[in-house]
Amino acid sequence: MAQVQTLDISPVGRVEGDLDVRVDIEDGVVVNAWTSAELFRGFEIILRDKDPQAGLVVTPRACGICGASHLTCAAWALDTAWQAEVPRNAIIARNLGQLAESLQSLPRHHYGLFMIDMVNKNYKNSPYYEEAVKRWAPFTGTNYELGVTISGRPVEIYAMLGGQWPHSSYMVPGGVMCSPTLTDVTRSWSILEHFRSNWIEPMWLGCSLERYEEIQTYADFMAWLDEKPEHANSDLGMMWRMACDVGLDKYGKGLDKFISWGYLPHEDKYNKPTIEGRNAAVQMPSGVFDGATCSHQVMDQAVVREDTTHAWYEESGAPHPFDRTTNPISNNAQDFAGKYSWATAVMHAERGHLEAGPLARELVYGGNHMEDWQHRDGLVLDMYKNMGGASVLLRHFARMHEVKYIYRMMERCLREFKLSEPFYVKPKEQDGQGWGATEAIRGALCHWIDVKDGKIKNYQIIAPTTWNVGPRTGEEERGPIEEALIGTPIADAGDPVEVGHVARSYDSCLVCTVHAHDAKTGEELARFKTA
Amino acid sequence: MANLLWLQGGACSGNTMSFLNAEEPSACDLVTDFGINVLWHPSLGMELGDNLQQMLKDCISGSIKLDIFVFEGTVVNAPNGTGEWNRFAGRPMKEWVRELSNVADIVVAIGDCATWGGIPATAPNPSDSEGLQFLKRDHGGFLGKDFKAKIGLPVINIPGCPAHPDWVTQILVAVATGHAGDLAIDEFQRPKTFFQSFTQTGCTRNMHFAYKVSATEFGQRRGCLFYDLGCRGPMTHSPCNRILWNRQSSKTRAGMPCLGCTEPEFPFFDLAPGTVFKTQTVMGVPKDLPAGVDKKGYIKLTAAAKTAAPAWAEEDIFTV
Numbered sequence: 001m002a003q004v005q006t007l008d009i010s011p012v013g014r015v016e017g018d019l020d021v022r023v024d025i026e027d028g029v030v031v032n033a034w035t036s037a038e039l040f041r042g043f044e045i046i047l048r049d050k051d052p053q054a055g056l057v058v059t060p061r062a063c064g065i066c067g068a069s070h071l072t073c074a075a076w077a078l079d080t081a082w083q084a085e086v087p088r089n090a091i092i093a094r095n096l097g098q099l100a101e102s103l104q105s106l107p108r109h110h111y112g113l114f115m116i117d118m119v120n121k122n123y124k125n126s127p128y129y130e131e132a133v134k135r136w137a138p139f140t141g142t143n144y145e146l147g148v149t150i151s152g153r154p155v156e157i158y159a160m161l162g163g164q165w166p167h168s169s170y171m172v173p174g175g176v177m178c179s180p181t182l183t184d185v186t187r188s189w190s191i192l193e194h195f196r197s198n199w200i201e202p203m204w205l206g207c208s209l210e211r212y213e214e215i216q217t218y219a220d221f222m223a224w225l226d227e228k229p230e231h232a233n234s235d236l237g238m239m240w241r242m243a244c245d246v247g248l249d250k251y252g253k254g255l256d257k258f259i260s261w262g263y264l265p266h267e268d269k270y271n272k273p274t275i276e277g278r279n280a281a282v283q284m285p286s287g288v289f290d291g292a293t294c295s296h297q298v299m300d301q302a303v304v305r306e307d308t309t310h311a312w313y314e315e316s317g318a319p320h321p322f323d324r325t326t327n328p329i330s331n332n333a334q335d336f337a338g339k340y341s342w343a344t345a346v347m348h349a350e351r352g353h354l355e356a357g358p359l360a361r362e363l364v365y366g367g368n369h370m371e372d373w374q375h376r377d378g379l380v381l382d383m384y385k386n387m388g389g390a391s392v393l394l395r396h397f398a399r400m401h402e403v404k405y406i407y408r409m410m411e412r413c414l415r416e417f418k419l420s421e422p423f424y425v426k427p428k429e430q431d432g433q434g435w436g437a438t439e440a441i442r443g444a445l446c447h448w449i450d451v452k453d454g455k456i457k458n459y460q461i462i463a464p465t466t467w468n469v470g471p472r473t474g475e476e477e478r479g480p481i482e483e484a485l486i487g488t489p490i491a492d493a494g495d496p497v498e499v500g501h502v503a504r505s506y507d508s509c510l511v512c513t514v515h516a517h518d519a520k521t522g523e524e525l526a527r528f529k530t531a
Numbered sequence: 532m533a534n535l536l537w538l539q540g541g542a543c544s545g546n547t548m549s550f551l552n553a554e555e556p557s558a559c560d561l562v563t564d565f566g567i568n569v570l571w572h573p574s575l576g577m578e579l580g581d582n583l584q585q586m587l588k589d590c591i592s593g594s595i596k597l598d599i600f601v602f603e604g605t606v607v608n609a610p611n612g613t614g615e616w617n618r619f620a621g622r623p624m625k626e627w628v629r630e631l632s633n634v635a636d637i638v639v640a641i642g643d644c645a646t647w648g649g650i651p652a653t654a655p656n657p658s659d660s661e662g663l664q665f666l667k668r669d670h671g672g673f674l675g676k677d678f679k680a681k682i683g684l685p686v687i688n689i690p691g692c693p694a695h696p697d698w699v700t701q702i703l704v705a706v707a708t709g710h711a712g713d714l715a716i717d718e719f720q721r722p723k724t725f726f727q728s729f730t731q732t733g734c735t736r737n738m739h740f741a742y743k744v745s746a747t748e749f750g751q752r753r754g755c756l757f758y759d760l761g762c763r764g765p766m767t768h769s770p771c772n773r774i775l776w777n778r779q780s781s782k783t784r785a786g787m788p789c790l791g792c793t794e795p796e797f798p799f800f801d802l803a804p805g806t807v808f809k810t811q812t813v814m815g816v817p818k819d820l821p822a823g824v825d826k827k828g829y830i831k832l833t834a835a836a837k838t839a840a841p842a843w844a845e846e847d848i849f850t851v
Binding site: 020038039040041042043045046049050051052053054056057058061062063064065067090108112113139140144145148149151152155156158159160161162163164165166167168169170172174175176177178179181182187328330331332419420422423424426454455 | 542545547551557558562569574605607609615616650653658660775778782784790798807850
């Protein structure tokens with residue numbers, strides 16, 4: 001007999017609507033899972049027949065956390081469609097805005113969304129629990145309060161470029177609207193320094209950024225952890241040790257196939273942007289990493305497919321986004337044998353579902369498929385090899401590890417501005433197809449635009465959350481989070497914080513209504529909220 | 532101690548993200564210093580207690596007193612008025628919104644989506660979205676034009692896409708400290724203390740506006756964005772240039788035309804081809820003139836302004 005219990009879990013975080021997760025639990029382990037996105041707003045439909053530049057206004061507002069990333073995609077998509085020339089200063093100003101948003105998200109996600117699970121009562125027997133509560137309890141934890149509040153500083157730099165964060169539209173085809181002055185640059189430096197000297201070094205690392213940058217391998221990291229109490233007791237050190245203590249390095253493996261679009265076009269290599277030329281122009285390389293063969297290859301937008309077999313749309317086959325029609329169906333009843341989500345199953349034409357996110361990026365950066373001048377960092381791939389593959393811990397570590405290059409790249413932007421040169425070259429409006437991509441902090445994001453007769457004929461967005469919360473494909477391959485939930489141990493079915501950890505490690509930022517079912521009888525055990 | 536519940540409908544979480552940028556008071560200060568007890572918020576990590584649904588039901592039954600109900604995002608009515616395209620805690624969100632609004636002392640709509648529908652309600656409004664008490668300029672919205680929360684006030688609208696964090700925190704502090712009765716609101720139920728003045732009030736380009744010196748293209752170091760680039764600063768009500776964004780700047784200061792996002796029509800002209808970042812004109816005169824100015828007056832004013840314009844006004848002023 002399945003035991004019927006009420007489960008509860010602290011609800012946290014969402015961005016693009018509600019996510020339902022259904023899990024089947026057998027002998028304390030998740031054996032099957034389904035993810036359903038539960039909100040439809042129809043941005044692609046709103047954009048049809050609108051001004052070609054409407055995406056610059058509308059798409060940042062698709063997501064309050066990743067607005068700069070959407071704007072980046074919208075601008076590059078129009079640049080490629082209009083064959084615009086983009087001056088180097090504008091590329092730098094776009095990159096800087098994108099990076100500022102990402103830097104903001106590190107402490108905000110870490111303290112506001114991820115770490116509060118560590119104060120869950122299920123961990124009260126962990127030797128780290130008392131300290132965790134002191135530091136990370138919502139609102140009152142010492143480091144929660146500082147971390148959440150200081151997360152507002154990096155986007156002050158965004159405001160100098162775009163006037164406000166979130167929801168500016170300062171990136172436009174041909175460049176940017178702003179023309180920063182010397183004081184904007186010096187103020188930005190000061191903000192970066194403040195962020196580093198008040199959070200990154202004293203609280204997050206317990207050492208200088210330079211010392212952290214010396215870490216190249218898993219062995220280096222473990223040596224760093226043991227080197228000084230300041231390292232072990234930093235928020236990074238504490239997070240790592242407690243996560244291992246409660247087993248977050250043991251589950252949440254997922255599909256073991258990853259995608260990154262790469263991002264941050266080099267200021268001198270993408271001034272005449274084309275869809276085909278992008279991979280060779282980005283400082284952070286694109287790629288697909290296949291864990292089964294431990295191999296890398298570059299990623300191409302032409303191989304993207306969207307399968308709607310299990311999604312609430314009336315469209316056949318698995319078309320490329322340029323060929324999508326976005327026909328929602330009215331009846332969105334959850335039918336797990338049929339349609340059960342507003343998210344489509346996004347696929348690589350040959351490889352099926354892929355996982356997007358910081359872990360994907362970092363595994364891609366560990367490859368040898370990129371050009372010499374592009375970013376390479378083997379730490380996370382080395383950890384992956386030494387720790388038995390992906391896990392909740394490695395996924396979250398990869399996100400936070402990015403503070404290293406995000407900070408340095410922001411410094412680089414401030415150095416590289418040539419303030420007396422142009423920030424904008426007026427483009428000629430024309431019909432055409434375009435594609436713009438970036439890496440939002442949460443992963444691979446891109447927009448496709450088709451401009452015809454001076455208006456938008458088709459606009460398509462594939463967000464990192466679309467990749468990760470996607471339902472099964474027509475061939476019944478589970479989506480990334482669905483797959484990552486398989487094998488998750490549930491210590492206390494009354495409070496399955498482990499499911500929350502897996503979902504939050506993907507930073508899907510959705511409130512999930514999790515329906516737990518007994519695998520043998522299918523009887524619903526309980527419902528609870530998580531993200 | 533005031534109990535606050537914050538829910539999101541057809542939302543992007545942008546108002547929450549904006550709110551988290553607040554300082555003095557910060558989101559944490561609101562809780563620790565001003566006695567606001569956040570019963571639940573989608574992103575702020577509060578413990579749920581036993582069960583979210585039970586807590587919501589307790590609010591509705593009155594066993595938990597709901598002092599402030601904050602709603603972010605549109606009320607989604609699709610498909611066919613059922614609201615099933617936005618489900619929350621097991622039922623259409625709109626059903627929760629109706630019941631919670633009826634028991635709350637005060638109801639606050641934050642951001643354009645909750646006030647008048649915002650971007651999701653842009654034609655053809657695929658999700659059949661509306662604001663709590665308006666749909667664009669039409670009074671009524673989801674709760675109806677006669678709706679009043681228990682304290683006797685209609686929905687307090689704090690528009691903007693997103694709303695500035697200080698607009699939100701100041702109103703919450705006013706309510707939590709017993710000053711709700713001092714709130715003066717305009718015809719769109721916006722607090723006058725923020726929305727009586729214009730976006731242009733305090734803009735660093737005001738001298739260029741006065742002398743009709745236009746920024747003709749983006750990226751220029753001088754000029755007003757109203758004449759060519761579609762800026763709506765002179766006819767939009769907001770304090771964006773009095774209370775700066777992220778403590779640093781504003782869109783018009785940075786060089787981005789105001790989109791009028793605190794007004795019910797945002798996005799203007801439904802983003803029809805030819806309307807984005809371009810001033811709409813008839814015979815060279817802007818279709819939408821600065822608030823209260825008529826066409827004849829505008830022509831006289833700008834002719835005089837051009838004649839009087841000093842030479843420096845044509846030179847770069849926001850220089851390196």
